Amino acid sequence: MMATLGEKPFDSPDHLFEVKWDGVRTLAFCEGGRTRLFARSGREVTHQYHEFSDLHTRLKVKEAVFDGEIVAMDERGRPSFERLQSRINLQRDTDIRRGIATVPLELVIFDLVFADSEWIGELPLVQRIEQLPSSINFGEGVLHSEGIPDQGTALFEAAKEKGLEGIVAKKTQSIYVPGRRTKDWIKIKVTKRASVVIGGLSPGEGSRGSSFGSLMVGAFSEDGLQYLGNVGTGFTDRTLGVLISKLAELESAKSPFMETPRIKGVRWVKPTLVAEVEYRELTNALRLRAPSFKGLRDDITPEQCRLEDVA
Secondary structure (H helix, E strand, O other), X not given: OEEEEOXXXXXXXXXXXXXXXXXXXXXXXXXXXXXXXXXXXXOEOOOOOHHHOOHHHHEOOOOEEEEEEEEOEOOOOOEOHHHHHHHHOOOOHHHHHHHHHHOOOEEEEEEEEEEOOEEOOOOOHHHHHHOOOOOEOOEOOEEEOOOEEEOHHHHHHHHHHHOOOEEEEEEOOOOOOOOOEEEEEEEEEOOEEEEEXXXXXXXXXXXXXXXXXXXXXXXXXXXXXXXXXXXXXXXOHHHHHHHHHHHHOOEEOOOOOOOOOOOOOOEEEOOOOEEEEEEOEEOOOOOEEOOEEEEEEOOOOHHHOEHHHHO
């Protein structure tokens, strides 16, 4: 179940308000004496986040399916997508073991949709989350994202003060609708963030002459991939190296965008990589203003990067 983007915070006795966790959305299936983790794309990621593969041992019920987010906390206890980057693309056993030791993660659970083999998604949200404490032992590494009733504006201001991504407003009586975006859940961001598709690279200059100058990015509308501009800041030496390696394998002879940007020396790539970017606004001409690269995502498919989420 996915949230719709909202414009500004509000107060409501009909909503619970939660922190918007800046991580990887995860469904945890605890059944048959094992745990399986799935990203929003539908891909299984249990191996990648092995520290949560024993989640079933914490159960107070026989079987359950939880909805939550895997996050990496910074030194001040705030979720950090940049810190999570060092774990999000690891696949080899040795790299994952090293990542577990150097960048510990936490699973933040905020919903329960199956309990003891029974689908409870048709129950109101408040009844589902009331069952969470009696379904699993929370503690080190596994946290409970508890909602705050009524006071959305105050929580938003607190999130803004603490440098968090934003908040999510959820109707207390909402049912769980798998795989759909709904206005029963509304995400309200402190900073504008979006997942976009990489479709090309502009040539680099100076110290970036051997890599690239910027990434050409877009998002899907009903008509195809809409070009949204270039992202040229926010890269570290490490991310540049990762991007160059991945994009070299995806080079294409033609532009993936509906409109072909006229940039000299551009290299097109197949639209299969998803990047997270931060930006000030989307202009009337559908261009990202002052975008900055935050990291790659492998938990979201390119088709899930929608223009309406950016706009």
